[in-house]
Every structure is written in C-alpha cells, then in structure tokens.
Amino acid sequence: MNRFPLRVEARRDAAPSRWLWLVKWLLLIPHYIVLLVLWTGLVVLTLVAYLAVLFTGRYPAAIRAYNLGVLRWGWRVGYYGYQALGTDRYPPFTLADDPAYPARLHLEPDGPPPRWLPLVAWLFAIPHLVLLGALTGAATRQNGVPVSVVGAAVLIAGFALLFTARYPGGLHDLLVGIARWNLRVAAYLTLLTPRYPPFRLDQGGAEPDEPPPDEPVRAAPPRAGSAAGPVVALVAGVLLLAPAAGTGIGGAVLLGLDASRDGAGYVTSPAVQLSTATAAVTAENLTITDAGLWTRNVADVGGLRVTATSPSGRPLFVGIAPESAVDTWLAGTAHDELAALRSGEARYHRADGVTRSLADPAAQPFWISSATGPGTTTLEWNVTDGNYAVVVANLDGTPGVAADVRGGIQVPDLTGLGAGLLTTGIVLGAVAIGLIVLGGVGLGRRHTEPPPPAAGPAGPAPQKVPPATVGS
The missing domain is CATH 2.60.120 (Jelly Rolls)
Known part of the structure; x- marks a missing residue:
C-alpha cells in the first residue's frame, strides 16, 4: 500500500466517562480560543509558504514546523472533543508532539514540493473537499435540523457512553478514518507534503501501513528559550487583522460609492x-x-x-x-x-x-x-x-x-476619506501579517528539527598492525 507521509494515530480509552462528553464543549473553550489564533496564523503562513515555494522552490522549515504543530494541536482537541470523543485525557497546550497522548500526528520526511504546486493545489483538492463536505458538513432537512455523518456518529457514540458506558468500536474507527482523511487533505493544502492524498477512508486508530519496528518516529524536542515574544507577536497580529480588514473594506466601499455619484452628488x-x-x-x-x-x-x-x-x-x-x-x-x-x-x-x-x-x-x-x-x-x-x-x-x-x-x-465627496481608510487598512494589514509571520516563525523554530551534525574532516585510513611474534 502507498504510504502517505502524514501519519495519524489514535488510542481509544479503555473505560471512558459516561457523562464527561456532555461538558467537553465548556472545557475546550480555552483551546478553541487558542486555535482561532493559531489557525489564523496558519492561513497567513501558508500563503507565505506558497510564495516561498513558488519563487524559491523551498518550504521554510520554521513555517513547516508551525503548520504541522497547529494540525497536531487541532487533532488532539478534535479527538478529545466532538470530532471523535476518543479520550477523556485533556489535551496539552503545545505545538510539540506528546508521545504519551492518545492522539498523535507526525510527518515523515518527503521531497520538496514542485514550484507550480501552489498554483493548483487548491484546485486538485476540490474533489476531496466535496466528499469531505458531504461527510462533515451539515445538510439541512426540510424541518431545519442540521445533520451530518460525523455529527450523527458522535451523537450516537455519546448516547452509547451515557447509557451503556461503552464506546462502539466501529463508530470510533469510522470517526478516526474521517479525521485522518481531513488531516491528509489539510497537509496537502498547506504543502506539508506534495503527495496527493488517497481517496481512502482508512479507519481505525493505527495507520493501515504502520512503519516497521526499526523505523521509530522521532519528534524534535522544543528548543530552549522563551516563547513569550513569538506568542505576543502572533496574538497581536491576529487581533490587528480585524480592524485592518474592516478599515480597508470600508475605504474601498466609500471609494466605490464616490465613483457612483453623478454630477449633482447623488448616488442612485x-x-x-x-x-x-x-x-x-x-x-x-x-x-x-x-x-x-x-x-x-x-x-x-x-x-x-x-x-x-x-x-x-x-x-x-x-x-x-x-x-x-x-x-x-x-x-x-x-x-x-x-x-x-x-x-x-x-x-x-x-x-x-x-x-x-x-x-x-x-x-x-x-x-x-x-x-x-x-x-x-x-x-x-x-x-x-x-x-x-x-x-x-x-x-x-x-x-x-x-x-x-x-x-x-x-x-x-468621499475620495479623501475613502483613500485614507483604504491606505490605513493596507498599512495595518501589512503590520498584522508581519507580526503573524514573526510570531509563527518564532514558534516554528522552537519545534524545528536541528540539522544533523556535520561530519568531521576525514583523516588517513588506519594502518593494520601486524601481530607481534616472540622469538625463541
């Protein structure tokens, strides 16, 4: 079977709680707030990575580490929460891999993406997005009740836990398979791997083609140093995006309105x-x-x-x-x-x-x-x-x-006001994107694998010493 570089693992709890799933939405609010910031950074940094691949043919290692960490964080939260309800162990607040956590995600080394891939990756992913939308998106009935395959499966699993204290294994494997498919497509869209994701619903907690025992998965330990600076820059950039977008859009609207005025100043x-x-x-x-x-x-x-x-x-x-x-x-x-x-x-x-x-x-x-x-x-x-x-x-x-x-x-006449707002929005947007890139790259560097140590200078080949002989 063709091995996909992104490996998604999940271990189901042996004795899950009957009722905890009813309040996980409340417990996960801090994670949802953090992920809102992290995913905004992922979108901006992915666009930067697209430009880097397009013009240099290289994917910046720090951005790769950051994007992989966000996907890893999101998978842990989803597995604990309402993407699978697979564990009652609270997810950690880290971009790094946690070998002890039941939900893990890692990326095997792969070749660099082709320079042309950023231009068409979103187009090639449309068939996957259509199928995944049918599985995870909410279709509305005539009575207005939203339903989806994932939502129905999670609801059934929750009621099974509530009344029987058992999680049906088939439902768990199905939900993990859908999540694995989602994560593979996300990895392709973010160019973490140039490998096109397969049209497969690989169910179960383990990958269908696990690596042999002599290929251990090694995660890079976080580097020393404070993460406060990158975190502050990332949060400030994300918070600045909203006023930047609002100001810029408002300026563009005013300029469009001004362009539609007639000679008497009327907009009709x-x-x-x-x-x-x-x-x-x-x-x-x-x-x-x-x-x-x-x-x-x-x-x-x-x-x-x-x-x-x-x-x-x-x-x-x-x-x-x-x-x-x-x-x-x-x-x-x-x-x-x-x-x-x-x-x-x-x-x-x-x-x-x-x-x-x-x-x-x-x-x-x-x-x-x-x-x-x-x-x-x-x-x-x-x-x-x-x-x-x-x-x-x-x-x-x-x-x-x-x-x-x-x-x-x-x-x-709205020309001056509109131009001023548009210019302000562009400047604020540039500052916001700069802060997001600065913060995301800083966090990504903390989780980037260090390069292997360089080999020392080659010396002369050792000489074979003949065995000593003892004369009579």
Whole structure:
C-alpha cells in the first residue's frame, strides 16, 4: 500500500466517562480560543509558504514546523472533543508532539514540493473537499435540523457512553478514518507534503501501513528559550487583522460609492418595479434624525431624490409627507405598503380597505415635496428630521399603479476619506501579517528539527598492525 507521509494515530480509552462528553464543549473553550489564533496564523503562513515555494522552490522549515504543530494541536482537541470523543485525557497546550497522548500526528520526511504546486493545489483538492463536505458538513432537512455523518456518529457514540458506558468500536474507527482523511487533505493544502492524498477512508486508530519496528518516529524536542515574544507577536497580529480588514473594506466601499455619484452628488439605486391593483404604493417608516448636522457642515449633502417612470407613459404622482398625514388620508382605502426588496423584486403588505380612487393626490395640502408628470417624474427634497412616508400613485388617483422607481441620496465627496481608510487598512494589514509571520516563525523554530551534525574532516585510513611474534 502507498504510504502517505502524514501519519495519524489514535488510542481509544479503555473505560471512558459516561457523562464527561456532555461538558467537553465548556472545557475546550480555552483551546478553541487558542486555535482561532493559531489557525489564523496558519492561513497567513501558508500563503507565505506558497510564495516561498513558488519563487524559491523551498518550504521554510520554521513555517513547516508551525503548520504541522497547529494540525497536531487541532487533532488532539478534535479527538478529545466532538470530532471523535476518543479520550477523556485533556489535551496539552503545545505545538510539540506528546508521545504519551492518545492522539498523535507526525510527518515523515518527503521531497520538496514542485514550484507550480501552489498554483493548483487548491484546485486538485476540490474533489476531496466535496466528499469531505458531504461527510462533515451539515445538510439541512426540510424541518431545519442540521445533520451530518460525523455529527450523527458522535451523537450516537455519546448516547452509547451515557447509557451503556461503552464506546462502539466501529463508530470510533469510522470517526478516526474521517479525521485522518481531513488531516491528509489539510497537509496537502498547506504543502506539508506534495503527495496527493488517497481517496481512502482508512479507519481505525493505527495507520493501515504502520512503519516497521526499526523505523521509530522521532519528534524534535522544543528548543530552549522563551516563547513569550513569538506568542505576543502572533496574538497581536491576529487581533490587528480585524480592524485592518474592516478599515480597508470600508475605504474601498466609500471609494466605490464616490465613483457612483453623478454630477449633482447623488448616488442612485437600481430600478425597482412597483405594481399594484390598488390606488397607491407607499414606503413608510422613513425616520430621519440629525439631518441638520450634515446639511449644516457638509456641502452637497442631504438631498433625497425619487424618480418614477411609467412603462405606459401614464402621468404619475410622487409625494413625501409626514406618515401620520398619509395614514389619515389613506384610511379606509386599500393600498400596498412596501415591505421588503429582494433581488430588485418588491414585496408588499396590503393595507385593509376598499379598492377605490383617490381624490386628486396633487391637491392635498400636507405634501412636503411632490412631483407630477407624464412618463418620468422626479421628486427632490432636502431632508429634515421626522417620520415620513413616500407615495406613488396615478396623477388622477385611479387604481392600477405601475412604475419603475429609483431612489437617490446626495452624499459628499468621499475620495479623501475613502483613500485614507483604504491606505490605513493596507498599512495595518501589512503590520498584522508581519507580526503573524514573526510570531509563527518564532514558534516554528522552537519545534524545528536541528540539522544533523556535520561530519568531521576525514583523516588517513588506519594502518593494520601486524601481530607481534616472540622469538625463541
């Protein structure tokens, strides 16, 4: 059988606890927090390793040791927790191999990855990810209950422990086999090995092709020195990633918004098709607060524009007024209230009442701003604080309204703010990545196997001494 370089081992407890699995999620919270930081570092360092392999053909040894340590840590936590429930021994907080722990993972020496592999490894792994997703991902039933092969197997194993104090051996072997497959694919994606993972579900705690006794597995002992510096750098880098990403994305969004402004400073939404058999369509609960703060201090801001186009060219009316006045006017008259917009499609809530014509909408005295006209009608209004409603109706008030409506809001020039936020995000991101690489490499060096000692200079070959003879 073709030996895969990543070796996954697991030893099931002989007498597991009946109830401990019910609270392991609570006991594992510290590990989950640490693994969140470690896995973030693994993603960043794997991208760095991709670049190193692509341009130099070498996988940095410190990054290899760090990534292997994270996979090893995750496997111990998964075996103790809800990936297998295989042991009640609490996992240690270390990247190093623990020969005494029931769940172990080690990597046999393998050749360097080809330079082209970082470009296609993710693509080659897709078939594995699809199959593993079917085994470990949650598929949703019609009743909304998430189920998966791994989740169902762990749940059955947990209830078996609770009621019989026995862990079915077949379930254990199945769960370890799925975990082994996952770890092999993870090792390939992180380029820990260039060997393509087999499409095999190798079940059981031991590898199907264990090394012979004369090939012992040796783990490099952690090197001396404090790990505080690398740990602080890694944690600081991971914590800095979130504000860096948020700031950079916010800046990019503002620049995109600024690019969509027209000459008057309006950003206009896509058209929404409104249609009703009643006499009006309303958009209610438009609450505006602190409008004066913007309109006093920022030029070219604070305008609201509504453009309605009749597909048939029929004259339309568009008006905005206090919501209380609109509710009083439409009381007893059926109309559609805009409830939601999904993918450009309008959803309505039908207000109770009689389907009838409205009396001359444009002549009502409560409109703050209104517009009428055949074909396309445009309303513009400088916003003020209050609770408002927008009404779209036929100019003559008859039922049967159809219009393509666009909304627009006037915003200031966002070029400077957007560019500043984007630049800040890029700088923070570079600092975060640098700290993560510094911390991950520092931790990886502590667990990197030292190179074999160099051989001394070769001396002259020893001369054979003839045996001594004793004369008579």
